Amino acid sequence: MTSLNYSGSQREEGVRLSRMIILSLVIHLALLTLAVFWPMRTSSPRFTLGPVYSVQLVNLSDTLMSHKQMSDPLGDLAGPSLRDQSLVMKKRVTTQTAPPIRKMETKKSLSNPAVENLRKRLGEKTSAENAKAESSPAANSAASAEANTQLADYYTVIWSRIKSQWNLPGGINPKDNIEAIVQVRIMKNGAITGISFEKKSGLAYFDNSILRALKKANPLPPLPPWYRENGLDLGIRFLSSDLRR
């Protein structure tokens, strides 16, 4: 009887111990999950739709010239509506003022058909800045912001390149706001690989026009030399806004 009692209390202790371990594991897991996902939640725009570069249908160069600031692409990601900004070219709130040389270069990049020249300039500039970043660890955060700005420059170039190849006759779209989102990977040499639709428009001819534009724009200018990764994953949202004035 006693032995039975003894073994009974031992069993109870064992069960309690296992409960405690499970509870502890649950708490740890919860904290860990929170620690892993919380930063993602707080910076959620970074993981949904990134910087938005949009254009006015006409007066491209004017629009670019009128916006004097080139800035950190992460700066205004908290913007509530990406669509609302879609007529504005790089309208960003920023704490960092870009060096004047950058806006000159961007301006040229879109007005000058020889994209290769721009790439060369971009390359020279970035290698100089990379050297600076390496020499001083304290300059790392500034360099990363700078890198983002330079990526924005690259985006501007490829945006222009792809847009110039995207053609459809006027007045064929059945409604005003047709949208398709494409995922691409841009290799170091600028080759577009791995094209896939994140969202199809529902209109085969519209989706085909996008594939054709990407095919014609391929290869894009090489990725900036300072960009360490093998390739750059990018989402491209194509909007018809056919009748917008």
Place this chain on the structure above:
Amino acid sequence: MMMFSRTTMKSTIVSFSAIFLLITFLAPCQGAAKDYIDIDAPNFQKFPIAITGFTKAGTDSDKEGLAAWFPDNLSKYLEMTGYFNILPRKAFIEDPARSQGNINFGDWTTIGADYLVKGHFSGQGRDLSVEMRLYDTVRGVLMREKKYTGKTTDRKDMVIQFVNEILLVLTGERGVFNTQIAYVQKQGKNSEIRTITFDGSAQKQVTSYRSLTLAPRWSPDGKRISFTSYRDGNPDFYIANLQGGAGKKVSSYPGLNLSGAWSPDGRKVLLTLSKDGNQEIYAMDSASGYLQRLTYDHAIDVSPVWSPDGKRIAFVSSRSGSPQIYTMESDGKNVKRLTHEGNYNTSPSWSPKGDKIAYESTVGGVFQIFTISTDGTNPQQLTSQGRENKHPSWSPDGRYLAITSKSGGTDRIAVMNVNGTNIRVLCEGSNPAWSQYFQ
């Protein structure tokens, strides 16, 4: 029992560790930053397309010159749609001897042709067999391939069928080649109703009343046309069967009996009658002739048209002092003013997709064609000054408008793309009304 408890604990620990590891390794992947860029509005550019000469099977000579006839007519009908830029044959750099049937897509992308049509035909006597292919030269893929067999006299139909295929694959919809436009043609002091096809090739006389006949409107099945004629002295309302017959007088109230649009289900016809003093809008049951009065206003109410769902009616009223477009429900309730800009807005036509209404409005004293959203926003001028443009009527696909275009004192029927481009004159005449598709 204890052993069991230990095993449970072990397995619990293992599964939690597995989840932990999964989270640890997967999280960075999910969190990998990806940027998005927006590309807004494609360039408005027609599809650049090259159409090569057709090849012929066998050694017989091509007496009818079909090798050139097919590309010529494909070009003609594609150009008619307003969506294609046909590249001139002299720009071609393909060397047929070198290519030997294989297509080097680079030869075509180099000259700016995004699309290529090639064809092959064979025939014996009056029999004809034609294969046509559409290629996307940029992606290097065959997009459509069709084979048609028939008589040599069917060749125009073969071309139009393949043009429809091209339109379907490149724009999502077939063309409107199997539609007709009814219109009024002046003949001295009189006028008669006639019809013409979209390509302008075939015309037909509907009435021979030798009097003033006007305002043609199609029944939705395309079998009947309603109109107003002064044949018996009074402007009476008639319906003519296109299969034959002179037309039947349906409404002859004292005063105006002006033809309006048919309801989408064909059961009702809208009329403007002045029997009660001034012009008011009525809906008539097309079978029984039962009349339902829809408007009650001291001002003039005319030109009624249905929305494509049959729930609303757009019309013109001068109740605010000047002619403006209004909408109301199909029973006459809930009248709303649609146009506010301009002091003379008339001739409404509701788009088949239901989102817009086309109308005419004066710009500097000259009528031009406009569209407006059905909520009254976004009025857009489609035609520009220089000549007068009136009476818009939508094509059944909503991509074109037929209009009356006046220049040098002569009214002409013209069709244009809905963005105001590609105006093409069909014939002399006025007051066009576009049919539905014919089977």
